Structure formats: structure tokens, C-alpha cells
Amino acid sequence: MNAQPKSILVADDDPVVIRTIFQCFKQMNGKYDLLNASNGQAAYEITLSEKPNLLLLDWDMPLMNGLEVVRHLKQVPSTQNIPVIMITGKFTSERALKEAFDIGVTDYLRKPFNQVELLARTESTLRFYELHKREKQALQQIIDGKNRELSSMVTQIIQRNQLLEGIQQKIDPLTAQHQTLVQVSKTIHQALEIDNHWERFKLLFEEVHPLFFKHLQRLSADLTPHELKLCAYIKMQLGNKEIAQVLNISIRGLETARYRLRKKLKLTNKQNLNTFILQI
Known part of the structure; x- marks a missing residue:
């Protein structure tokens, strides 16, 4: 029996980045269902309604940046435990990354990233989250x-x-x-x-x-x-x-x-x- 696909929300205001990420996951033979959002407000609302298994959030987005999205989601019981991989620019400081981890970000990827790194981070984050959920249950x-x-x-x-x-x-x-x-x-x-x-x-x-x-x-x-x-x-x-x-x-x-x-x-x-x- 095939496992049910994991849902992933990709949020970035750059359509090229979203297309690139979708193309990376396309080769996984239906292992993932992908959603997308072009700004932080949309990412927040989609997460509330769809409860995806993982969020890939761009750091800088209009209406609400990635950190603001995470802060809001952590205040909602039904979304506070969804893992988040933050997509950052090449020059994001260590201090900024620490702030992200402090509010609940699980991992991060620096642009530009490659397919191997994206898929590896995704797999490890989802495995860790699933193990944590089972231990908690x-x-x-x-x-x-x-x-x-x-x-x-x-x-x-x-x-x-x-x-x-x-x-x-x-x-x-x-x-x-x-x-x-x-x-x-x-x-x-x-x-x-x-x-x-x-x-x-x-x-x-x-x-x-x-x-x-x-x-x-x-x-x-x-x-x-x-x-x-x-x-x-x-x-x-x-x-x-x-x-x-x-x-x-x-x-x-x-x-x-x-x-x-x-x-x-x-x-x-x-x-x-x-x-x-x-x-x-």
C-alpha cells in the first residue's frame, strides 16, 4: 500500500523560485502534494485551512514576512507544531537565524539551493517531525x-x-x-x-x-x-x-x-x- 502523499506549502513572492521548487519535487513520483502562496498573508491563511505537513517559507515576502507567518501560526494550537523550513538570502546574519530558531523555525535553506539539498532537508525534517509526533502520542x-x-x-x-x-x-x-x-x-x-x-x-x-x-x-x-x-x-x-x-x-x-x-x-x-x- 502506497503511503499518503505529504502536503507541502511553498510560499515565495518570486514565481521563478516557486516553479523551481515545484520542478524539484516533480521527480518524487507523487510523494508530495504541493501548495503555493505568493505572499505571507496567503501562506498564513492557506496553512490555517489546509494544515500542510511542512512549510517552505521565503524570509522576505509582501504583506507578512516569513517570521511573522511563523509567529502567528505558533499561536494557533492546530498549526503550532507544523515544521517550517525558512528560505533565506545568501547574506542572512547568524543573529537573524537565531531569532528564527527561537520563534520555532525548524531548519533553513540559503538561496541559491540545489535539488539534492532541498529534498534532503525536506526528508529529514518530515522524518524528525513524524518521529516526534509518534513519541508524543x-x-x-x-x-x-x-x-x-x-x-x-x-x-x-x-x-x-x-x-x-x-x-x-x-x-x-x-x-x-x-x-x-x-x-x-x-x-x-x-x-x-x-x-x-x-x-x-x-x-x-x-x-x-x-x-x-x-x-x-x-x-x-x-x-x-x-x-x-x-x-x-x-x-x-x-x-x-x-x-x-x-x-x-x-x-x-x-x-x-x-x-x-x-x-x-x-x-x-x-x-x-x-x-x-x-x-x-
């Missing part, structure tokens, strides 16, 4: 799996706490008459206090968010284990009711805990705690 699958496991652990903790609390509520009225039930009630209370799941949860959480707790402790060295747990559950975007159930506290108790956490993190009245935690 594989990593995301691992992270998604660990997030599902974290969510499952939270659900198990909530269900366990609800079960033990239900049993304790039934036992409490009888404890005055039965000493054995007093001991059972104490055991249940201790079980609710001891969080055997936390260490396992923390290890798994740190695999998904490796520097989260270290960053928090740099912000405030005196955060308690209870407050670190609260931050982790906020990071997972659990609701207040779920967090209260996991921590085995009331909603009022959770509000107090959030207030103390805000104080330790030195948040202003305008800063939202959840938003702040999610950005860490």
Missing part, C-alpha cells in the same frame, strides 16, 4: 493511562470512606450498651484517618506531574501533607464535594483548608486558587 497514551488509574484510586477512596462512615453511623447509637461495638467504632474511625492509599497515589501522581510537589514546596516550605493532598486533588480537577469526601472532611472544613492554603501560597484576592494550582 505514545507519551500521551501513558499519561492518559496513569490519569485513569489516579481517578480509579480516588473513586475507591471515596467509596471506602462512604462505606466506613455508613457503618459507623449505624454503630454509634449502640456503643453505649455494647463495649465491643465501642472498639469496633474506634477501629473504623482509625481506618478513616489512616490513608494507606496516599503513598501509592503520590508515586503515580508524580509520574504524571514530576515536579508538582517540589514546585509547591519552593513556593511555601511549610505546606502540610494534608495541604499537599489538597493541591494534588485540585490539580486533578476534582470538585469540592469529591475532595471533601477523599480527605474525609466537611465542605466547611474544606473551605477553611483552602483559605489556609491561599494564605501560605500568598495569593491575592484576585487570584483564583484552582487556576493557580492548574498552572503549576
Whole structure:
């Protein structure tokens, strides 16, 4: 089965350059589908609509130069990862090239270039991008799996706490008459206090968010284990009711805990705690 052709947008205000590049790729037997644009604005709009696999952009173009096109595309989630080879003049400075790489250009070609160099740069850029995309997808699958496991652990903790609390509520009225039930009630209370799941949860959480707790402790060295747990559950975007159930506290108790956490993190009245935690 033949691989689907890769699409390449060639943007240059010189029609001779575009014809030359098209002629170079013509010998690749349908391996590439070529698009063209004669100015930066057109290149930007075509990229937004067509999502090509690679951009070959001239540095100097009317309406919007190559660097401006890249800057705008990097701000759009659907185009920010498209690789770009910048076509430059012979005398483009090293400083200008550094600026191009800093904003996200993948590679560059100096005019005049030959067919071998053009095709080699194109092939290597597309291979690198494809490898990077696959690695990113594989990593995301691992992270998604660990997030599902974290969510499952939270659900198990909530269900366990609800079960033990239900049993304790039934036992409490009888404890005055039965000493054995007093001991059972104490055991249940201790079980609710001891969080055997936390260490396992923390290890798994740190695999998904490796520097989260270290960053928090740099912000405030005196955060308690209870407050670190609260931050982790906020990071997972659990609701207040779920967090209260996991921590085995009331909603009022959770509000107090959030207030103390805000104080330790030195948040202003305008800063939202959840938003702040999610950005860490």
C-alpha cells in the first residue's frame, strides 16, 4: 500500500523560485502534494485551512514576512507544531537565524539551493517531525493511562470512606450498651484517618506531574501533607464535594483548608486558587 502523499506549502513572492521548487519535487513520483502562496498573508491563511505537513517559507515576502507567518501560526494550537523550513538570502546574519530558531523555525535553506539539498532537508525534517509526533502520542497514551488509574484510586477512596462512615453511623447509637461495638467504632474511625492509599497515589501522581510537589514546596516550605493532598486533588480537577469526601472532611472544613492554603501560597484576592494550582 502506497503511503499518503505529504502536503507541502511553498510560499515565495518570486514565481521563478516557486516553479523551481515545484520542478524539484516533480521527480518524487507523487510523494508530495504541493501548495503555493505568493505572499505571507496567503501562506498564513492557506496553512490555517489546509494544515500542510511542512512549510517552505521565503524570509522576505509582501504583506507578512516569513517570521511573522511563523509567529502567528505558533499561536494557533492546530498549526503550532507544523515544521517550517525558512528560505533565506545568501547574506542572512547568524543573529537573524537565531531569532528564527527561537520563534520555532525548524531548519533553513540559503538561496541559491540545489535539488539534492532541498529534498534532503525536506526528508529529514518530515522524518524528525513524524518521529516526534509518534513519541508524543505514545507519551500521551501513558499519561492518559496513569490519569485513569489516579481517578480509579480516588473513586475507591471515596467509596471506602462512604462505606466506613455508613457503618459507623449505624454503630454509634449502640456503643453505649455494647463495649465491643465501642472498639469496633474506634477501629473504623482509625481506618478513616489512616490513608494507606496516599503513598501509592503520590508515586503515580508524580509520574504524571514530576515536579508538582517540589514546585509547591519552593513556593511555601511549610505546606502540610494534608495541604499537599489538597493541591494534588485540585490539580486533578476534582470538585469540592469529591475532595471533601477523599480527605474525609466537611465542605466547611474544606473551605477553611483552602483559605489556609491561599494564605501560605500568598495569593491575592484576585487570584483564583484552582487556576493557580492548574498552572503549576
